[in-house]
Amino acid sequence: MEIFAIFISAIFVNNIVLAQYLGNCPYLGCSKEKSVALGMGGAVIFVIIVSTFCTWLMQRYVLDPYDLGYLQTIVFIVVIAALVQFVEMFLKKAVPPLYAALGIFLPLITTNCAVMGVAILVQREGFGLLESVIWGAAYSVGFTLALLLMAGIRERLDTCRLPKAMAGTPIALVMAGLMSLAFMGFKGMGH
Numbered sequence: 001m002e003i004f005a006i007f008i009s010a011i012f013v014n015n016i017v018l019a020q021y022l023g024n025c026p027y028l029g030c031s032k033e034k035s036v037a038l039g040m041g042g043a044v045i046f047v048i049i050v051s052t053f054c055t056w057l058m059q060r061y062v063l064d065p066y067d068l069g070y071l072q073t074i075v076f077i078v079v080i081a082a083l084v085q086f087v088e089m090f091l092k093k094a095v096p097p098l099y100a101a102l103g104i105f106l107p108l109i110t111t112n113c114a115v116m117g118v119a120i121l122v123q124r125e126g127f128g129l130l131e132s133v134i135w136g137a138a139y140s141v142g143f144t145l146a147l148l149l150m151a152g153i154r155e156r157l158d159t160c161r162l163p164k165a166m167a168g169t170p171i172a173l174v175m176a177g178l179m180s181l182a183f184m185g186f187k188g189m190g191h
Contacts, residue, residue, distance in 0.1 A: 003134055010138030012186040017146040018112045018179055019187075023114025026105050027147055028172055036149035039098040040105060041144030043091070045137070047083050047109055049119050052136030054079045056117040056129055075120045077110070084110045143185055149179060 012019060021077050025046075030040040063069050088106050091099040099106065102127060107157045118139045122132040153175050162171055 003131075005080050006131065006135055007100065007138040007141075008145060009038070010135055011142035011145060012183065014118065014139075015142040015146055015183050016139045017143055018176075018183040019107075020117065021180075022117040023112050023143055023167060024176075025108060026112055026114075027143075027150065028176065029108075030102065030105050031147050031150035031172070032154055033101070033149060034155060036098075036101045037147040038144070039091075039095070040102055040123040041140075041147050043087050043102070043106065043109060044115065044143055045140040047080065047087060048115050048136045048140035048143075048174075051076075051083050051115060051119055052078045052122055053129070056132045059123050060129075072120070072123070073116075076116060080115055080119070081110045115137070131153070146179065146183075161185065 010016075016022050017024065026040055026044070031037050036108055056077065058075055059072065063072055063075065068075075084107065087109070088099070091102070091106065099188070118136050125135070127135060150172070154172060157175070158173055
């Protein structure tokens with residue numbers, strides 16, 4: 001039951017994008033089309049799960065035993081960057097259209113604060129390895145859900161007549177704020 005609670009909390013109550021405001025760059029940049037949003041979400045899910053696993057091991061078996069906690073940020077960035085390189089090479093070979101559609105946002109997963117935030121939050125919470133990976137998976141699913149919802153809204157907005165001043169980024173920011181307010185309604189579920 002606790003695993004279910006972790007999943008619900010991370011996806012809805014503490015959504016990494018809509019409640020904790022991490023990962024906004026790819027959230028706004030890759031949410032113009034559902035297919036691109038799904039591809040970015042899949043890449044982020046993979047990177048967050050594997051980086052959570054790897055950074056947890058690095059923290060427990062290298063940084064903590066040798067009192068190197070001050071290197072946490074640097075080590076985590078190196079681990080995340082290596083994983084993103086792997087994802088980038090895979091997509092370039094296996095799914096070239098998705099690789100092209102993600103463009104600059106794919107290498108930016110390395111500096112996506114949602115990925116780094118999850119790695120650090122897991123350490124702060126003091127979860128075990130399995131809980132950490134589940135937490136990371138849930139947060140990344142929440143990220144993907146927010147991305148897909150925003151992509152659906154933005155695709156619908158493309159068919160609407162908007163004032164010129166609101167077209168593009170301004171309406172995306174308004175919608176992001178409204179989605180964040182809507183997800184605040186889940187806060188009561190966390191208690």
